[in-house]
Amino acid sequence: MKNKLTELLKNKPQNLLNIFYTAGYPQLEDTTTLLTALEKAKVDLVEIGIPFSDPLADGPTIQESSKIALENGMSIEKLFSQLETHTPQVPVLLMGYLNPVMQYGLEAFCKKCQEVGVDGLIVPDLPMYIYQTEFKEVFEKYNISNIFLVTPQTSEKRIREIDDNSNGFIYAVSSASTTGSKADFSAAADYLGKLKDMKLKTPILTGFNIKNQQNFQDACNYVNGAIIGSEFIRQITDAQDLSKAATNFVTSIK
């Protein structure tokens, strides 16, 4: 089966909008409602968070959405059963912490990802050397891209190493921070400029702290696109009409 993510990224397109939300939030069955709405609104990629009890790389907004999703009864099994009812048209990434994936079973997890049309994984607590020694083979067997993060503190040498080991995009965190913190986006401009000048072979998307069209455009001046998570979750949290709120938000950005 072809990988929609690598297809999309083949010609290094610009202005890619990737929307993140937490599976099973605000209500358990909203996962596919949001996916459908985002597809119709023509986002380029969708990243779905698998909730975890101890999301240590996430800020308060995503922590809270994870907590509610778990209370709603979300699990990896449930997420796969939801995705089975809706074959994604856009590239879909799952973002999840290592422990729930390990308990599900790495091979079973990757196999299921391929079956339901998931193209890539972001596992923030999976370090590169463990990926290479223990995970890579299985990811490749099921044609799943692994997405690495880089930060302003990542050395050039390590960025080059990550570039060599990437087969999707590189997720550039725009300031050294947990998701959704309040730092000004402009602080990231220098850093993204440096990344641009490195002329990496892998496309770059930046995330963390992108909130509006201005931020999005600023980011796209340097890299291939941006990921919006916390702000999107804030927008849908109390929405009367979830699909409409999702559509309106995407329209306001792109």
Add this chain to the structure above:
Amino acid sequence: MSYQVNEQGFYGEFGGAFIPELLYPNIEELQENYLAIEKSPEFQEEFHQLLKDYVGRPTPLFLAKRLSEKYGAQIWLKREDLCHTGAHKVNNTIGQILLAEKLGKKRIIAETGAGQHGVATATVCALKGLECIVYMGEKDIERQAPNVARMKMLGATVRPATSGSKTLKDATNEAMRDWINNPEDTHYIIGSVVGPHPYPDMVARYQSVISEEIKKQMDGLPDYVIACVGGGSNAMGAFYHFLDDKEVKLIGVEAAGLGVDTDKTAATLTLGTPGVLHASRSIMMQDKDGQVIEPHSISAGLDYPGIGPAHAWLKVSDRAQYMAVTDAAALEAAVEVSRLEGIIPALETAHAFSVLKDLDLKPTDRVVINLSGRGDKDMNTYMKELNLL
């Protein structure tokens, strides 16, 4: 078999550094420097001088005659309760503050459960004039009020962790998030043998002074070394220099809470399964979906759903035995030690005493119990649970 960490940071299958990329530079800096700094003559000199003149080491090894009589064996108490600040925790914070200084860090963060590690961190920060922020679960702030006040008096900022179970696990999450947000000027002083490599090894090394002294203080080897385990730092310190002495039985005592057959427990090694928590692979309490189960123990210092990877390895390789003691049994033991020896132990430590009745002891057996902390901080709980008012 080796019980020490290997070059990749693993104890057998356990350990490692499962860190977000955001923490990679911080952890890499520690991994590359911690051994060289520890081995440097300046570090060794200042570390030992502070342990002696500031902490009050060596702590005595005390023959507890009335306990010995009651249990029919020679029972020795390693008096970590006599350390400055009232528990073994300060051995580690002295080591880590010197390390942080050598690395040029200006800001110190820490997590704390019972507050002993928070106090020990606030203490060394005051000593060195460094900014100190301690994360503590909201529930623990309530039940360990005296330690919160001590930290504040020492000039530290205490920030409540309000997520999850509002205890040690959540304070650890918050401290890690702080570190992610402040990667350059901040050192995170982890208080136990948990977290990503090199922390489990580094903390074990700083705490190993406990077993180093026991070895010098005893004539020959003990038959048993017993210590309570939450994350496992006092136990690792007490076991460290006996790991290769196979004839010494090592016993870790975890908190069973209301009982290992209830859902209110913190008996990680008794009930847990392998998984990744707080950036290392170890044994943890989790449900079938890999979500962390919120633990329960009357003792805030043992109220943790994980355990240091070295302990997971000692258990799996059968080098140490782990037992679980309920809240009620720990309280009973606390009263007994108080009345037989005139020592009010910390609630954590009381768990270790409670297994004496379950061991098949001979009169010639020499048992060392690591008396990891004193009970002053637990007086609120003791007053309430034991009707002392």
